Amino acid sequence: MLIKKLQHRMNGLAQANLLRQKWIAQSPTGTHQSIASSDQAISDNHTLFCSNDYLGFASHPDVLESLREGIDLWGGGSGASHLISGHMAPHEQLEDMLAELFSQFIPENRCLTFSTGYMANLAVMTVLGDSGCEIYSDELNHASLIDGIRLSKAQVSIYSHRDYEVLEALLQKSNSDMRLIVTDGVFSMDGDQADLSVLSDLAVKYDAWIVVDDAHGYGVLGEVGLGSIETTSRLCDRIILIGTLGKSAGLSGAFVIAHQTIIDFIFQTARSYIYTTAALPAISYALLTSLKLMHGPEGKRRRAQLRLLEGHLRRSLSTLVSEQSKFGVSITKSSSPIQGVIVGDTQRAIELSSGLHALGFRVPGIRPPTVPVGSSRIRLTLSADHTIEDIDRLIEGLQMLFKKMR
Ligand SMILES: Cc1ncc(COP(=O)(O)O)c(C=O)c1O
Incomplete structure (x- = not known):
């Protein structure tokens, strides 16, 4: 019965030209x-x-060399989740480095790293999106933000893409305890940018916080490569920033940077942080090299x-x-x-x-x-x-x- 049902659904996908295909890279x-x-x-x-x-x-040869060195020094897998025994010195160094890089934009901050951006987004949205919270989400946000929002207990309003007048009208009507505006920094399928200056103005005016997923802006935008927030003229201090490390940084992983109390609470309660094996320490070790390159003259x-x-x-x-x-x-x-x-x-x-x-x-x-x-x-x-x-x-x-x- 199950097989038949799934075959039927696959036929439906095929008829609508929606079947996906696997490609196998040979290099x-x-x-x-x-x-x-x-x-x-x-x-x-x-x-x-x-x-x-x-x-x-x-x-990049220096990144690859660092990855090999990381394996020599730190071995293979981390062996456990971060809060058991998997959190190693390279993970901690990477978090310190990222926190320092963004300290001028996000004051009193701390950083928490994740194995993937998908997991970072699940963590942020499920932890902050409690039942007293209202989430305002751009309709073109990435699937991982959407899934995090679906798993949250918050009330959700979706605004049309970059339509900040609609967003303001929604914010005006809110009577929640907590408001979270959620947006991609650079939208992954169109390549356009959120206007973080306008969103900052709205956040201050309506006592909201902004979650920015800058997976495609980090490393790419700004003089130093700090992404969307570096190119924003009026940035408020109510930012929760998510960046990924599998795109411009060339390896894998993700980070969340925000006020230390927010990060401490995510650390204590996020299921996609707590219940998963920490990434290979060698990756964090090599990321230290990659980020030095990315934010320096080579980048x-x-x-x-x-x-x-x-x-x-x-x-x-x-x-x-x-x-x-x-x-x-x-x-x-x-x-x-x-x-x-x-x-x-x-x-x-x-x-x-x-x-x-x-x-x-x-x-x-x-x-x-x-x-x-x-x-x-x-x-x-x-x-x-x-x-x-x-x-x-x-x-x-x-x-x-x-x-x-x-
Ligand atoms: C905007 C955006 N956020 C998050 C992710 C997820 O990041 P990761 O691939 O590290 O899971 C992606 C793509 O992969 C993305 O495009």
């Missing part, structure tokens, strides 16, 4: 990768426009290169898409290395993605529920290691495919 993360799918032979040397390794640190140089590539990609895409607008193609209003090319229905997104695959590019089609119905797209991401030539070849490929799609 390390980079701008070029050999990949295989379950039903296709290995394709060599695809140009990847889909990883979140924005600064190319997943393959700055790579961010400048990213800006250059982003500008080139956006200009080329704008020209291309203006020729296609009558066919319902548009680009997202991005200000980051994430760029969506919206084609509308699921079938077209899949066709475009497989067409690009055949031409030697890996660019995934993104469909509901990851994006709203009718806004299926391909999602491009850039790394500082891409070249202008990589982008030009991609644009040529897209031009060819758009012609065929008419």
Whole structure:
């Protein structure tokens, strides 16, 4: 019965073009990768426009050397959860380093690290979203924030994407003890940014706190690479910041930084912190190197290169898409290395993605529920290691495919 029921549901997904496919990378993360799918032979040397390794640190020799050294010094697994015996000196050093980096933006802060951003978001939302709390969440927030909110006991209001007038109207009506505004810093599927100055004004005016998930802003935005909050002109001190370490930092993990009482309470009560094995200490050890690079001259140089590539990609895409607008193609209003090319229905997104695959590019089609119905797209991401030539070849490929799609 169960098998039949699931087969029926899978058929439904297939009919709606919503089946997902497994790709098996045959070489390390980079701008070029050999990949295989379950039903296709290995394709060599695809140009990847889909990883979140924005600064190319997943393959930086110093980071890799540090990872090896971390294993020599600290062995393999942590052996237990943080509060049993798994919390080791590199975990603690990483938390201290991150707390210090953000001390000018988040006063009296502390930092807590997690194995993944998904778990960090579950922790923050479930711990802070108690029954006396009202959560205001942007409709395009990441799935992990949404899942954390679903698991919370808070009353939830969802506001239309970046519509802060709607948000203010909701805040005006609130009679809860505690208000939490929840937003991505850089939205993961569109690449646009939350306006943290406006949100800060609202937080002060309505006695609210702001949870910012800056998974895609951290390391990428700002002179020093501290992300969305570094680029905000009027930032209030009611910020709970989440960042991930598997994207621009090139390894894995996540952190939450906030006032020390908030962090202490998360530490004491968050189930996704307490009931899981601590990450490999070697990862934290290597992250110390990665973050030193990221917030120093090397990171700055790579961010400048990213800006250059982003500008080139956006200009080329704008020209291309203006020729296609009558066919319902548009680009997202991005200000980051994430760029969506919206084609509308699921079938077209899949066709475009497989067409690009055949031409030697890996660019995934993104469909509901990851994006709203009718806004299926391909999602491009850039790394500082891409070249202008990589982008030009991609644009040529897209031009060819758009012609065929008419
Ligand atoms: C905005 C955002 N938040 C959180 C996460 C989850 O982070 P992690 O991959 O470390 O679980 C992701 C993506 O993975 C993301 O895009």
